[in-house]
Amino acid sequence: MELIWFAVFALLLAGYFALEGFDLGVGLLMPVLGRTQEGRDRMVAAMAPFVLAGEVWLVALAGTLFGVYPALEGEILFGLYPLVVAMLLGWVVRDAGLWFRRRLDGAAWRRFWDLMIALGSLTLSFGWGLALYAVAAGPGVSPLHPVGLLLGALVTGLFAWHGWTFLGRRPPGAAGVPRPGRDLLVSGALAALPAVVVLAGGAPYLLEHSAPSSTLSVLSVMVLPFAPVMVAAQVWVWRTFHPGKGTDRIPSFF
């Protein structure tokens, strides 16, 4: 049972990197590729239907951390206190930018929130690199080690590239050059790679600190029956908002 829950935990972390990675990447690219307001609107519209279904992977991951690894939850989050606070604020500001940017007319309003989306995405992407290093290096190590900074830059670069291949799947002229869907799978897998490596290294430690079997049984009975529904809901999102369906004509809510 510990193995099943480790697999769930690993899938959630890797899934977050692969599925939310391109949303953060698009956010990172907004000041670079979206020089005009219209360009940025197109970029946000491209990722908008996927953001809500992507960021929940991290919400679910944190819940699983609490439920399955309660002994580590406080240790990891508290150990990275300033970093977690900064990443949370980045996440909050990025989300607020998406929800708010079209709620008022006015160029300055939208430009401000577009900047917040970019800054929030940068804080989260770079923060993930630092966090992965700090978790792998063990307690008491500052994330601001040269290796941590390097990993921060690497994750940021991977997310940006993943976002770029995502934008490439849109119809010609929407953003970037058209690219086949296979590229997105490759960039998604590479975006998830840093998380997978750290997970592989930390697997024995995580398994050792699993919650007792009575807790895991309750979780299994309550959660696992819904797993097919959760997968189906995610697949439904991808089928509905597939870029090939000519749905880009409909104005975006974000």
Place this chain on the structure above:
Amino acid sequence: MEALDLARLQFAVTGGIHFLFVVLTLGLAPLVAIIHTRWARSGRALDLRMTRFWGQIYVINYALGIVTGLVMEFQFGLSWSGLSHYAGDVFGAPLAMETLVAFFLESTFLGLWIFGWGRLPKWLHVACIWLVTATAYASAFFIMLANSFLQNPAGAVVKGDRMELVDFGAMLTNKALIFSFPHVIGAGLFTGGMVLVGASAYRLRRRSEETEFFTGSMRVGVVMASIGISLTVAFGYGQFGGVQEGKFNGAAGVPLGLMMEGGNLFSFVVLFFMLPLIRSLPRRRWAHPLLMALTPLPFVLAILGWLAREVGRQPWMIWERLTVADALSPGLTTGMITTSLIGFTVVLGLLAVTDYVLIARAVRRGPRDLALGAADDQCAPALSL
């Protein structure tokens, strides 16, 4: 102030802001689902516009519920690692279910509903908003389950220096849960109903051209508020059977008393004034300022209720098992908590004010040029892609 007080203040501030938006979400989600279903059956243009207008209010409100919820979830690990160390094997389970099942599905289906206008078949689209409602209520249930465990740790025993889950059934039938959950749901319906009433009163008082639209909305709101306040009051009193002695003797007695007085008074206004006059109320313009003035009060009462419940638990984090002082993360310094308190309070406070301004503007603008559900032919130029 010491780190403990600051950490409690941080949880109270973020939790308070969170619930202001969540309580409205719990009320508006079923309202929007009902109106959307009505449109799917009738095909009337008025029902469509009502779905899009109130849906847009619901969605603007939802944004703050999400971002404050993110901060809440991580705060357990940041400030209260003593809780997960001592009782994580028990307390973590409902939180995991809330995030892993309920919120995961809620957010996914909400994305499908918001962006699915014009893309999903009609009845599948209706199904999405009902699934959002169902999972939102499941979320509320698991959070209340976790909170009720803190109020009354049923179903768990202390083994060594940790608590262990022995009887999940006892956790589900916790006497601190069975009346408080419907109480919270009732408060949500009541708040959502009163927001419809207050916003409609504002529009009707200004003699807006949308008389039919806001007359219908006000009546729906009055019905929902009546159902909500009845549930809230009934299950509010029902809770007293299961409360530990002395819980509300101290500081918690003040918010509790205010909430009960306010709730009783409000139930008289709703059940003996608004409900009997439901046919004519939209025309009685003299009553509209009163209805507008009443709109913020359900939010105040909801916060008072939470204050009573949470202050009444002090000094315990888990009743008679773990104190809040022992639940504090060891090594949390005043500097750390001050910095994060300022950061979260300033950012979430500004966003909350912004969100309310946006909701007020959406009400003032009325049901025209709505972004939610806009097709490319009917969208205002400023909003088109």
